[in-house]
Amino acid sequence: MKALTKKDRSPNIAPTNSDGSEIMAEEQIVSRKIVIHYTADNVDQPIICQLVKTHDLVFNILKARIFPKREGIIVLELSGNQRNFDNGIRFLKDKGLKVEPLSKSVNQNSDKCVHCGACTAFCPTDALSFEPGTRKVVFDPEKCNGCELCVSACPVRAMEVNIF
Ligand code: SF4
Ligand code: SF4
Numbered sequence: 001m002k003a004l005t006k007k008d009r010s011p012n013i014a015p016t017n018s019d020g021s022e023i024m025a026e027e028q029i030v031s032r033k034i035v036i037h038y039t040a041d042n043v044d045q046p047i048i049c050q051l052v053k054t055h056d057l058v059f060n061i062l063k064a065r066i067f068p069k070r071e072g073i074i075v076l077e078l079s080g081n082q083r084n085f086d087n088g089i090r091f092l093k094d095k096g097l098k099v100e101p102l103s104k105s106v107n108q109n110s111d112k113c114v115h116c117g118a119c120t121a122f123c124p125t126d127a128l129s130f131e132p133g134t135r136k137v138v139f140d141p142e143k144c145n146g147c148e149l150c151v152s153a154c155p156v157r158a159m160e161v162n163i164f
Helices: 047-055 082-094 149-153
Strands: 029-038 058-065 072-081 098-101 105-108 128-130 137-139 159-162
Touching: 029 082, 047 058, 047 072, 047 082, 072 082, 082 098, 105 137, 149 159
Parallel strands: none
Antiparallel strands: 029 072, 029 098, 058 072, 105 159, 128 137
């Protein structure tokens, strides 16, 4: 029997359709979380409705802060094939909207923190540590990797996650 070569054992398998044909990169399904920033001028327009209808995309609203005649934000999970997704993002930008990938940031709410130190035991990057002298727990966002271990560790919910 012929021995398996390294290539045989770990082939570079491309995604395929049900008939075995290769899926082109632009037809692959993607799902991404994005933040859409509205201006006071476009906040009243049915842009999301047009987006999903004309580009065959599916959306799930994760968060929205929208008010008439004011700047607003919507956080969406947008899914569809790569080509439609790219065209959809272009459509949003052509409509004057700013579109960014969703990013999260972790903050320490200093009004709530009681400096118990529980979070310092969980933080893997030393972003939370006792300040020498004051014995207060201080947060260094530069060191934070966003793991959120501190969020559930904090008994008073002083560690907060912002998604905008
Ligand atoms: S999110 Fe993770 S890295 Fe950032 S402060 Fe909390 S525990 Fe530390
Ligand atoms: S666990 Fe919460 S209350 Fe305690 S030091 Fe950390 S952030 Fe402050």
